[in-house]
Amino acid sequence: MSIAKQIETLEQLVAVDEQIKQLTDGISGHRGELDQVAEEVSILEGQISADQNSIAEMDKTRGELVQELRQLGDQIGRSRDRLQRARNSRETNAAEREVKELGELRRDRDHEIKKLGDLTEQARDNLAQAETRKSELEARLAGSIEGTTKTITDLEEQLTSLREQRQAAKSKLPSLLMRRYERLLERRGSAVAKTHDGTCLGCNVQLPPMLYTQMLQQTRFEECPMCHRIIYYTPKPQPGEDAVEPGAEEAGDEAASPEATS
Ligand SMILES: [Zn+2]
Structure with a gap:
């Protein structure tokens, strides 16, 4: 092959490689857009599962506290009975102290239950927000995936044909x-x-x-x-x-x- 002919082929190869570069950049750009949304969805999924876990844990603790509260109520009832049946001041004092201490414990538990209730409510709000955002993104992804996948497939087809042209040009050159x-x-x-x-x-x-x-x-x-x-x-x-x-x-x-x- 004469050098002039080789130059012609080499110039074709250069042109093909420039198109390949543009196509490759285009494809990774489109992929990047999809990946970004998919990544946000996966972050939200992690957040949702963490919220669900902490809600379940707080509900369990709250259940235990409610149980304890009920037992404290029973104990207070029994102490009050003892107070009524007290036969001397020593028994009266002991029963009064018991009622007072148990009452304080009950107030503490009550306070903890309320606080836990607030925290759970807040976590449920967060969870609902994350779930809404996640379904929005998933809907968007589902909408754009088809279009973008089609675009990527088209670009990849062009790329395949360009790679064939590239091979053909290369095989003619030393x-x-x-x-x-x-x-x-x-x-x-x-x-x-x-x-x-x-x-x-x-x-x-x-x-x-x-x-x-x-x-x-x-x-x-x-x-x-x-x-x-x-x-x-x-x-x-x-x-x-x-x-x-x-x-x-x-x-x-x-x-x-x-x-x-x-
Ligand atoms: Zn130079």
Whole structure:
């Protein structure tokens, strides 16, 4: 394959890889939106289950306290009976003290039960809020999942076809060149640059004149000594032609390099 033909194929590969990058970014963007909602749902689920546990625990404690309160009531009744049946002041004093102490205990338990009741109510409110929010999010997720999944599937289909085009282009090019290409693509995000006038359009640095003179003959691909991209010469496109600069960091702005003008 002539170098001119290889350049053509390489340019196709670069264009395909740019589309692949855009598609891949698009897909992860869509996935990210779904993941964010799903993550919030899972946080809410954790909160709901914690609320349910603490409500169950508080209900149990409250039940025990109510039980204790009932027993205290019985005990107070018995102490009052003893007070009525007291035969001397010693028995009267003892029964009175018992009634008083048990009464204090009952007030304490009563207070705890009320406090627990307030806390339980608050936890139930929280739980209800979390459940409402969760169903809202789930409804939203169910609504958008279908659309977004469809979009992702479409994008993935396009991606598959682009990957096939990529393989086809790669198989036409020398494998050594392709290994360099893949390495550069991974490391720099773009692997190929060209030059129209001796300036690397990948990094905007002036190429050594000897190298540039060799490149004018288009006999092989070179390496930019600055950015190490695969570089080749093509004539500057005439106005009206599509000027797509593969891997250009500042799209075709050759005047940006001071060496280029001096
Ligand atoms: Zn360069």
